[in-house]
Amino acid sequence: MTTVLRAPAQVVELDLDRPGGPWRPGFTAPVRPQGPVVALVRRAGRPLGLVAVDADRPGPDGSAGPDAGPDAGRLRRRLVEAAERHLDTGPAAPAPPPPGARAPLVSVIVCTRGRPTLLGDSLSALLRTDYPATEFLVVDNAPEDDATERLIRALGPDRLRYLREPVPGLARARNRGLSAARGEYVAFTDDDALADPGWVSALAGAFRADPRVSCVTGLVVPAELDTEAQAVFERYCGFGKGFASRDWSTRTAGRDPLFPFAAGRFGTGANMAFRTTVIRDLGGFDPATGAGTPTRGGEDLLAFLRVLVAGHTLAYRPDAVVWHRHRRTMAELEAQIQGFGTGLGAYLTAAVSQRPGLLAELLRRLPAGTRYALRRAVAPAPAGPGRGGRDGDPGLARLGRLELRGLLRGPFSYLVSRRQDRRFRAEDWS
Known part of the structure; x- marks a missing residue:
C-alpha cells in the first residue's frame, strides 16, 4: 500500500x-x-x-x-x-547482536550554518543515542556570529566537539569534520533532522555484518506535516527510500537503466555513513559541490558514486531512521527542488570530469535518463512510500519543470564553483 x-x-x-x-x-x-x-x-x-x-x-x-x-x-x-x-505485520527479523564491549567508535558529524534553533533540537536527539561508542562533531560553516558555539557550550561541551569551517560550502564543512573524526565509521546527518535513538546502532550494525559494505544510508521520515509544502515534498520526491533493505554494487547492478548515475535512489546526505578509511581514500567530498556553492548540492550523490565505482558495496538499511523537517513554504520548496536539479547536473558533470571513463557509460544511459526527467516535468507518476496521486497534478509537474531547469544549469554551475574553489585554495596557500 x-x-x-x-x-x-x-x-x-x-x-x-x-x-x-x-x-x-x-x-x-x-x-x-x-x-x-x-x-x-x-x-x-x-x-x-x-x-x-x-x-x-x-x-x-x-x-x-x-x-x-x-x-x-x-x-x-x-x-x-x-x-x-x-502492512506486513508478521514477526520481525532477528535484531543484530548488541555491539558488546568493543563497539567500534562512530563519529557523527552535523554541519550547520546559522540555524541554532533547529540545530539544538537535532543535537538533543543525537545525545539520546543508544550506541555506547559515539563522538559528536558540529561543524559551523562560515558563521556570522557565535550563536552555534554558545549552543554547544550550553548543551554539553564534554560530548560535543565544535569545529569551524570559514569557507561556505557543505562539502567543505563535511570534509572539515571528516579530517577531525576519530571513529572507524563516520556518519552524517543535517541540522534540520532528528536522529532516532537507534540510528547509530543500525548504521554500525550494517558495517559489522558485511565487510564489503563501505557506505550505509537509511530511512528518512518526515518529522512534521504541518504545511501543504511539506506534504507536497513527500508526494513529489521525499527522502524515504522504502522499508526493504537493499545492497548495490557494480557486481550486482542488475537491469537498472540508470545505474550507477541515479545516485539519489541510494539515499541522501541527511542519513549516510561511511567506513572512515574508505571515504578518506576516495578524497572525501568534492568542495566544488554542495549547498553553499553555485552547485547547490550533489556532494552526497558524488560520494555514493565514488564508493560504487571503486568496487565497494553501498547498503540501504531502513532500520537506521532519521526524521527530517522539510521546508515549510511553497517558495522554499520550489527553491529547494530547483536546487536539487542543479546539484544533480553538477554531480554528473563532476563525475565525468573526474573519471572520463564514465562518459561513455553515461551517454548510453542518457536516453533513459532524459525520458525520466521529461516525465517528471509533464506528468509525475507515483515513486514510492507516501507519494501516491501524482498523475495529472499541475503543482507537481511545475516542480518537475523547476528541477529540469536546474538540471540544465548544473554543468555551468559546477564550472563556476570549480573556479571559486581554485581561488579559495590559492588564498589558503598565500
Whole structure:
C-alpha cells in the first residue's frame, strides 16, 4: 500500500510490540493527537511502513474518535488496525547482536550554518543515542556570529566537539569534520533532522555484518506535516527510500537503466555513513559541490558514486531512521527542488570530469535518463512510500519543470564553483 501524505497531520510512531503510544518521533513522549495522524509503524523496532488515520472520525467498526471517551488506547487500536490491513505485520527479523564491549567508535558529524534553533533540537536527539561508542562533531560553516558555539557550550561541551569551517560550502564543512573524526565509521546527518535513538546502532550494525559494505544510508521520515509544502515534498520526491533493505554494487547492478548515475535512489546526505578509511581514500567530498556553492548540492550523490565505482558495496538499511523537517513554504520548496536539479547536473558533470571513463557509460544511459526527467516535468507518476496521486497534478509537474531547469544549469554551475574553489585554495596557500 502507498500512503498518500496530506497536511496538516501530526506525525507519530507506534511499535506493535511496545505497550502504549502513539509516541512523538523518537519515542520521546506519548501523544494523543486530534485530527489526521500519520504514523511510522514498527515491530520490535523495525520500521514496517506508514499509515494514516483521522483520530476524530469513527473507526471501521463505528467506534468514536479518541475525544468521545476516556479510553486513551483507542487511537492506538485504530493505528494497529490500519497497520494490519495495509502492512506486513508478521514477526520481525532477528535484531543484530548488541555491539558488546568493543563497539567500534562512530563519529557523527552535523554541519550547520546559522540555524541554532533547529540545530539544538537535532543535537538533543543525537545525545539520546543508544550506541555506547559515539563522538559528536558540529561543524559551523562560515558563521556570522557565535550563536552555534554558545549552543554547544550550553548543551554539553564534554560530548560535543565544535569545529569551524570559514569557507561556505557543505562539502567543505563535511570534509572539515571528516579530517577531525576519530571513529572507524563516520556518519552524517543535517541540522534540520532528528536522529532516532537507534540510528547509530543500525548504521554500525550494517558495517559489522558485511565487510564489503563501505557506505550505509537509511530511512528518512518526515518529522512534521504541518504545511501543504511539506506534504507536497513527500508526494513529489521525499527522502524515504522504502522499508526493504537493499545492497548495490557494480557486481550486482542488475537491469537498472540508470545505474550507477541515479545516485539519489541510494539515499541522501541527511542519513549516510561511511567506513572512515574508505571515504578518506576516495578524497572525501568534492568542495566544488554542495549547498553553499553555485552547485547547490550533489556532494552526497558524488560520494555514493565514488564508493560504487571503486568496487565497494553501498547498503540501504531502513532500520537506521532519521526524521527530517522539510521546508515549510511553497517558495522554499520550489527553491529547494530547483536546487536539487542543479546539484544533480553538477554531480554528473563532476563525475565525468573526474573519471572520463564514465562518459561513455553515461551517454548510453542518457536516453533513459532524459525520458525520466521529461516525465517528471509533464506528468509525475507515483515513486514510492507516501507519494501516491501524482498523475495529472499541475503543482507537481511545475516542480518537475523547476528541477529540469536546474538540471540544465548544473554543468555551468559546477564550472563556476570549480573556479571559486581554485581561488579559495590559492588564498589558503598565500
